Amino acid sequence: MRRALTEREIQVLTLIANGFTQAEAAQQLGLTERAAANASDRARMRLGALTAPHAVFLATQAGILKRRRGRPSGPPRQPLTARQAQVLAAAADGAPLAVVARRIDSTPQQVSARLSEGYLRLGVTHLPRGQRRTAAVNTARKRGLIPAVDTAKEPA
Known part of the structure; x- marks a missing residue:
């Protein structure tokens, strides 16, 4: 049986859903890149997802993440490099x-x-x-x- 996601895992997935990379998510949350990657990996495993975008999809389908309508909630996207x-x-x-x-x-x-x-x-x-x-x-x-x-x- 799949376990619920931690608050940190939800935060990282929310940022990924809003177009942030794991490195950018780490910066936004004040984490190391490794910590953000670990949170993303744990969320993938708990959801049974193959990739981070797949985890976002599954979390949205399960009601863990809110569906996006119009401009997504959360921090604004970073400008282009x-x-x-x-x-x-x-x-x-x-x-x-x-x-x-x-x-x-x-x-x-x-x-x-x-x-x-x-x-x-x-x-x-x-x-x-x-x-x-x-x-x-x-x-x-x-x-x-x-x-x-x-x-x-x-x-x-």
């Missing part, structure tokens, strides 16, 4: 990953990873895949995280 902002700005025109990767001297896999991380931080992962980039660009521009107009391009 400099690299995530650079990648999102370079991808703002909807170019394929390979083109964006060439623009910023990276690989398509790294571009995809940074975009996915940015989507989490900007809270657009609930949208269909085809709408995430546009929503992330719009959100980042509204928050002043990327330039309003792509100044990197020069007219041809």
